[in-house]
Amino acid sequence: MYKLASSILSADFNILGEQIEQIEAAGADYIHFDVMDGHFVPNISFGIPVLKSIRANTNLIFDVHLMIASPEKYIKAFSDAGADIINFHYEAAKNPLKLIQEIKSLGKKCAMTIKPGTDVENIYKYLNELDMVLLMSVEPGFGGQMLIESTLEKARKLRDYITQKNLVIDIEMDGGIYPDNLGMVLDAGVNVVVAGAAIFENNKINTNIDMFMRTFKE
Numbered sequence: 001m002y003k004l005a006s007s008i009l010s011a012d013f014n015i016l017g018e019q020i021e022q023i024e025a026a027g028a029d030y031i032h033f034d035v036m037d038g039h040f041v042p043n044i045s046f047g048i049p050v051l052k053s054i055r056a057n058t059n060l061i062f063d064v065h066l067m068i069a070s071p072e073k074y075i076k077a078f079s080d081a082g083a084d085i086i087n088f089h090y091e092a093a094k095n096p097l098k099l100i101q102e103i104k105s106l107g108k109k110c111a112m113t114i115k116p117g118t119d120v121e122n123i124y125k126y127l128n129e130l131d132m133v134l135l136m137s138v139e140p141g142f143g144g145q146m147l148i149e150s151t152l153e154k155a156r157k158l159r160d161y162i163t164q165k166n167l168v169i170d171i172e173m174d175g176g177i178y179p180d181n182l183g184m185v186l187d188a189g190v191n192v193v194v195a196g197a198a199i200f201e202n203n204k205i206n207t208n209i210d211m212f213m214r215t216f217k218e
């Protein structure tokens with residue numbers, strides 16, 4: 001079962017509520033929140049108050065991608081603000097196992113995220129505890145970049161490993177995914193697709209989401 005996570009990083013924040021209604025009506029599964037702190041990544045986006053406001057107005061699952069230093073300091077706040085899935089970066093965590101346990105003790109789903117240059121084998125030892133792995137297919141920090149094709153090889157390797165170990169873990173991929181390269185992303189074993197620029201392109205949210213959904217069904 002494939003899922004679409006709409007990244008609102010490329011939304012028009014002047015009419016965010018309306019755009020989220022459109023995302024929900026078009027059948028996307030998750031809202032993907034790209035939280036950036038200007039330290040872990042060279043950009044600043046949005047955070048806790050934005051999640052809280054949106055939580056009051058939608059039933060969509062909140063997939064929160066924390067691109068922040070010291071994620072351990074903020075897990076509880078994002079959980080309270082309405083996160084359903086919390087993704088933290090392996091590269092940012094001092095004690096990944098402790099962080100996973102904390103996220104799960106708050107009743108949330110936990111995902112670990114790796115940057116394009118991080119070898120996927122680094123996270124094998126955590127897989128037993130994870131609900132999802134988020135593989136970045138661009139350098140984190142900005143929407144609208146081009147997918148780095150070598151990251152598909154990591155997805156394939158991880159999917160094979162997960163299957164071999166009989167684990168049930170989602171593989172999410174994030175960055176540069178458009179309807180025209182979606183096929184190869186799914187072929188590599190990804191089952192949760194993040195898209196931002198592709199969804200808000202030309203302000204045609206419904207049509208753009210539909211293109212993803214159609215490929216999911218093929």
Ligand code: DX5
Pocket residue numbers: 007009010032034065138139140141142143144145174175176177194195196197198
């Ligand atoms: C990049 C973010 C992505 C991004 C989505 O740091 O994590 O979620 O907004 O990527 P695009 O816009 O390429 O679909």
Ligand code: ZN
Pocket residue numbers: 007032033034065174194
């Ligand atoms: Zn993201």
